[in-house]
Structure formats: structure tokens, C-alpha cells
Amino acid sequence: MSDKFVPQAFCIGQFSVLELKTASHKKLITGVVKIAHISDLHISGMQDRRQLGFLDRMLDHFNTEGYDHLVISGDLSNSANPADWKIIREKLVSHGLYQWERTTVIAGNHDLINLEEEMRFYNALNPLQRVRKKAFDRKVLEFCVFFQELITGEEQGNKAYPFIKIINYSSVKIAIAALNSVYPWYPADNPLGARGSISAGELRALSHAHALASLSDCFVIGLCHHAYKVYGTDSPIDQAFDWTMELKNRDEFLGVMKLIHARLVLHGHFHRFQSYGVNDITFINGGSFRYNPNCYSELLIEGMGSCTQKFITLPVKT
Ligand SMILES: [Fe+2]
Numbered sequence: 001m002s003d004k005f006v007p008q009a010f011c012i013g014q015f016s017v018l019e020l021k022t023a024s025h026k027k028l029i030t031g032v033v034k035i036a037h038i039s040d041l042h043i044s045g046m047q048d049r050r051q052l053g054f055l056d057r058m059l060d061h062f063n064t065e066g067y068d069h070l071v072i073s074g075d076l077s078n079s080a081n082p083a084d085w086k087i088i089r090e091k092l093v094s095h096g097l098y099q100w101e102r103t104t105v106i107a108g109n110h111d112l113i114n115l116e117e118e119m120r121f122y123n124a125l126n127p128l129q130r131v132r133k134k135a136f137d138r139k140v141l142e143f144c145v146f147f148q149e150l151i152t153g154e155e156q157g158n159k160a161y162p163f164i165k166i167i168n169y170s171s172v173k174i175a176i177a178a179l180n181s182v183y184p185w186y187p188a189d190n191p192l193g194a195r196g197s198i199s200a201g202e203l204r205a206l207s208h209a210h211a212l213a214s215l216s217d218c219f220v221i222g223l224c225h226h227a228y229k230v231y232g233t234d235s236p237i238d239q240a241f242d243w244t245m246e247l248k249n250r251d252e253f254l255g256v257m258k259l260i261h262a263r264l265v266l267h268g269h270f271h272r273f274q275s276y277g278v279n280d281i282t283f284i285n286g287g288s289f290r291y292n293p294n295c296y297s298e299l300l301i302e303g304m305g306s307c308t309q310k311f312i313t314l315p316v317k318t
């Protein structure tokens with residue numbers, strides 16, 4: 001983290017709230033905060049050269065266009081391999097984006113669950129659900145510690161979800177409230193590892209009076225990996241697909257997003273670039289960088305009352 005940006009960190013209950021007091025000089029001129037959002041990179045080793053080339057181009061573009069913050073909403077890696085997290089980290093470092101005030105990342109199911117291992121290996125070795133849950137919790141913590149500089153701003157800290165990141169810009173104070181929606185693999189309840197659920201403890205922590213007080217004067221952006229809405233049609237095929245991908249307790253999640261007065265919720269997982277409204281909240285699906293590495297979501301926030309969002313497509317690289 002640069003000397004200029006020193007976040008003020010404090011913990012509430014089981015989670016951390018970090019606040020950056022310093023506004024960037026550029027904001028004094030424009031007043032508009034520019035946030036870029038990508039998701040579902042599914043990076044799979046250094047041999048994934050073409051995709052990594054696209055990532056270099058996208059990160060270059062974010063710098064050229066003067067984005068203040070980048071959000072990556074999970075599935076950075078394809079098979080929960082920390083070597084792939086490292087590739088992403090090095091890309092962010094090389095583009096000057098591996099800084100707490102510049103980038104926020106969360107984990108997706110592909111960062112925490114290696115389906116093949118679960119089915120072939122862990123299931124046989126760990127027949128007990130609670131043993132597998134403990135292994136899963138260790139993996140969540142491993143991810144958060146790995147990317148700790150982007151989460152709490154600490155190096156080698158041990159904090160995980162939920163976390164709130166507050167950054168003061170001259171025109172607006174933005175809070176990103178992040179929750180883990182990845183649900184452990186279970187043979188009957190989550191056979192593909194793609195269903196989501198947010199723990200009651202995380203939802204409770206974010207509903208705590210201290211959390212609400214810290215968010216009271218902020219433009220609040222919720223963040224999790226899973227979609228609130230998948231297909232939602234009456235077709236049996238769509239419904240079966242929805243079941244494998246859904247956020248199980250989406251209504252409780254929505255209740256907490258309303259409570260914290262989230263204006264936007266960013267997510268990924270369901271590989272579609274889309275935005276949709278639920279009550280007064282706009283959900284933005286960052287799509288999949290894997291399947292369209294030329295597209296991203298742009299948010300322009302100017303003050304508490306003004307936000308515009310659009311998907312931007314870069315010229316196709318041949
Ligand atoms: Fe994905």
C-alpha cells in the first residue's frame with residue numbers, strides 16, 4: 001500500500017471495517033468515481049497464455065482510462081489452485097493495481113472447490129460433513145489471507161468474511177460490503193459445488209448496529225459471487241439448472257442488502273453480462289471474462305444520488 005493511502009482499520013465483532021481517509025487528487029477535479037467490474041476469469045495455469053494476454057490488455061485499459069477501483073467478483077481460478085491465484089496477483093502487481101484502494105477481490109466456487117477432488121478424494125477420506133466443512137473453512141481463510149492486502153490491507157493478516165471496505169473520495173464515500181456466498185460441496189445438496197449460501201453468522205455480522213453506523217453516510221455496494229437471479233423461468237430444464245446454481249438463501253441476503261441500504265450489488269457466477277432490479281436495488285452481473293475477455297462493467301458514481309452503469313466492449317483482439 002502506498003504511503004499516501006493509509007486505511008483506518010477497526011474490527012467489529014467477527015469482521016473488519018477499513019476506512020481510507022485520503023481522497024485522490026484526481027477526484028478533486030472530476031468528482032466522478034470510476035469503478036470497473038469483471039468476474040469469472042477461470043484462469044488455468046501459465047499455459048493459459050491467450051487469456052492472460054487479454055487480462056494484460058484489460059488491466060492496461062483500466063489504467064489508461066483512469067479507473068479508481070477494480071472489483072473482481074470471484075472465480076479468479078478454475079480449479080481452486082493457489083498457483084492460479086498467484087498468477088492473478090502477479091498480473092495485478094505488474095499493472096500497479098495490487099493495492100487495497102485500487103482493487104477488491106472475493107472468492108468464487110471455483111477458487112474454493114475442486115470438484116474432481118471433492119468427488120474422488122475428499123468424499124472418500126472425509127465422509128463426515130462437518131470434517132469437510134472444516135476443510136472448506138480453511139480454504140476460505142487461505143484465499144482471504146492470500147489476498148489480504150486487497151481485503152483488510154494487512155500483509156499476512158488472518159481476517160476473512162464478511163468485510164467492509166470504505167474509501168473516501170472527494171465527492172462520495174464508497175463502502176463495499178463483501179460476503180462469501182460459496183457453499184461447500186455436499187453430494188446431495190450441492191453436487192456440482194455451484195449452489196451458493198451465505199452463512200447466518202455473516203448476515204448477522206453485517207446487520208450489527210456498528211456495521212450499520214459505519215455505513216450510514218456511504219454509497220453502499222454489496223458484493224458476493226452468486227447471482228440473486230438465475231433463469232427463473234418455468235421451463236423444467238431452466239429450473240433444474242437454477243437449482244444447481246442458485247443462492248439458496250437469496251431472500252435473507254436481499255433483506256440484509258436492504259438493511260444496509262445497498263444501492264448496487266455486484267456479482268458473477270452466472271456467466272451473463274446483465275443488470276436487473278430487485279426492489280430498489282440494482283444487481284450487476286459482471287459476466288465472464290473467460291467467455292468474453294473484451295467486456296466489463298463500468299460504474300460511474302458522482303455523489304450519493306448519482307450512479308450510472310454500462311457494459312463496455314473493447315475492440316476484438318485478433
Ligand atoms: Fe464462473
Ligand SMILES: [Fe+2]
Nearest residue numbers: 075108109269
Ligand atoms: Fe462461480
